Amino acid sequence: MKLTRRSEYALLALTYLGRAATEEWVPLGRIAEAQAIPLRYLEHIVAAMCRAGYLVSSKGQHGGYRLARKPSEITIAEVIRLFDGALAPVESVSKYFYQATPIERETKMLAVLGNIRDYVARTLEGTTLADIL
Amino acid sequence: MKLTRRSEYALLALTYLGRAATEEWVPLGRIAEAQAIPLRYLEHIVAAMCRAGYLVSSKGQHGGYRLARKPSEITIAEVIRLFDGALAPVESVSKYFYQATPIERETKMLAVLGNIRDYVARTLEGTTLADIL
DNA sequence: ACTACTCCGACTGAAACAGTAGGATAACAT
DNA sequence: ATGTTATCCTACTGTTTCAGTCGGAGTAGT
Numbered sequence A, B: 001m002k003l004t005r006r007s008e009y010a011l012l013a014l015t016y017l018g019r020a021a022t023e024e025w026v027p028l029g030r031i032a033e034a035q036a037i038p039l040r041y042l043e044h045i046v047a048a049m050c051r052a053g054y055l056v057s058s059k060g061q062h063g064g065y066r067l068a069r070k071p072s073e074i075t076i077a078e079v080i081r082l083f084d085g086a087l088a089p090v091e092s093v094s095k096y097f098y099q100a101t102p103i104e105r106e107t108k109m110l111a112v113l114g115n116i117r118d119y120v121a122r123t124l125e126g127t128t129l130a131d132i133l
Numbered sequence C: 001a002c003t004a005c006t007c008c009g010a011c012t013g014a015a016a017c018a019g020t021a022g023g024a025t026a027a028c029a030t
Numbered sequence D: 001a002t003g004t005t006a007t008c009c010t011a012c013t014g015t016t017t018c019a020g021t022c023g024g025a026g027t028a029g030t
Helices: A005-019 A028-035 A039-051 A076-084 A107-125 B005-019 B028-035 B039-051 B076-084 B107-125
Strands: A055-058 A064-067 B055-058 B064-067
Touching (some): A005 A028, A028 A039, B005 B039, B028 B039, B039 B076
Antiparallel strands (some): B055 B064
């Protein structure tokens, strides 16, 4: 599980929105500036999070974005899975992104990697946006 | 830490050599066939492991490769670091590959990621080639 | 109508990944 | 000496991913 900028920006945007007033529509420009994220890139990221149901948007003047769920109901795991796929170090031990890989034959190795994937999944599924605010 | 084929092939080659007789020089062709690895690709991988001191080679007929150290003295962590770099999910929490990244500002987030990196590093540094044979 | 937003698709440069290819070099066998 | 079998070294290649950028369309409030 290697985090890309995409995921980092997504998490930063979420934290910003999590700290904003619940009612407020926050325009992207403000997030981009505050968190030093390229605006036009952030658009794509935020669009994906809308489709995924983490955010809702309002168009037009004084529009913007806000969280669609409570911060305590958005786990870090799902955000990272959305942008970077599997949490596992190898797809052979991935639960949601399983794929065969050459190392499968080595069962001891697989056990070690599986153990790691379990730890990562457990901690990231157990951590919500509310925890990091 | 996303494992690439490089690392997988490297580990497979190591396990093959680990199971061979200690004195024996194993030619690459045999490893490639046994583990289903493209020979010309494996050459690069093995060369890197020679330079790193995990393997020694013998040229010419009846030449090949063998382990330079005992299996119990080669950790999985160092192999993966050699080919895929940091074990950490983000360079901000990497010990050997530190680099600044945007998410650094979020200390709670950083703590979670740091915790993951520590777990991964600990288990992979604690697992040697001998353990997976 | 104007302005300030979101929304949508296409495009781009650079790097990484996963190989392939050609040939040089070295040791051993006959 | 010569041929065989192996390592070694450098360069190249196609594909995909990453991290953006760009132009413009749609929409809601003033």
